[in-house]
Amino acid sequence: MSITLRDVHKAYGRTTALDGVRLDVREGEFFCLLGPSGAGKTTTLKTVAGLERPDAGTVEIGGRDMRDVEPYDRGVAMCFESYALYPHRSVYDNLVSPLRSPRHRLPAAEARDRVGAVAELLGISGLLDRSPGQLSNGQRQRVALGRVLVRPARAFLLDEPLSHLDAKLRQRMRAELKALGAVRRTTTLYVTHDWVEALALGDRIGVIRDGRIVQTGTREDIWYRPYDTEVARAFGRPRINLLPGVVTEAGDFRSADGALALPLPVRVAAGTGVLVGVRPRDVSLTGGGHRIAGTVYVTEVLGRSVEVTVRIGAQHLSFVAARGDAAGLRPDDPVRPAVRPENLLVFEADRPQCPGRRIEQR
16 A cells, blocks of 8 residues: 655644655555654654644545545554553553454454564563553553554554664564565555664655655665765764865865865866765775875774774864774874775755755766
């Protein structure tokens, strides 16, 4: 079942939540919608579910206009970030509640088997007799997610269902959700603020900002061809290095203070102000590429790797090196890291309140 939003607008008083959202989630697709708090992610889900009515635009599910369709007739199951559990019922009764409703009622034995399978998947089999008040926040969130997964649905709407889990469990649940999506092939619209989740789970990713969909595409599209500097900054840790400067007569990049020069993979008119994006993974101490001279500004040990920040004139370039390669580096030590110029991203210079757009490679 596909989900389509066409020019959807939604405002709460003077606050615009959705500003002409256009979105197409294909049948059977696991689509991740990524954005910061207040970007419009949850409002988008509620509008698809029918819990909010758009001020303008249309919502279609399975090609059918949902304008006059009530939430319970839309065939979607939604998981709220706020859990929304029945506090007076046990975990089992919370999980089985969708299967006792008139629309999705199953025989008791079949419902019990389905609940057991979902509880096993989520690691909450030992909690079925407890009440929500006896659970941690992470356990409550898994129960809320289980209540969605247990019922038959034509589409799942998941609002940051892993945000309250610890790192180890979050990683495991990402793998389980990915496997579950591949097996069921149920259309899923998954909202998150975590770029790792988006890259790990999404067949495609949409980036939302200030109530607008800025870019949609595969993980490769988003990573290698970000729409603008804000999309580039949203993916990757350490963050992408954005270096301001101008294009020379020779077609190369030179930083504003002249201390850094790099060959550009795009054709840009001489004198044009640009931002050059360098992903930390495209910088190394030992590999091949364009060598640049600088001094160590700071190092931070991260287990088997070291985050190194190099000072080049007035600019800082951050990257991650193997611990053995960075062993013994101290502040102000001279270094010559290598940058792979073929992977550089070139953006129009940032303007106030206007992120610089990526310049296409010709």
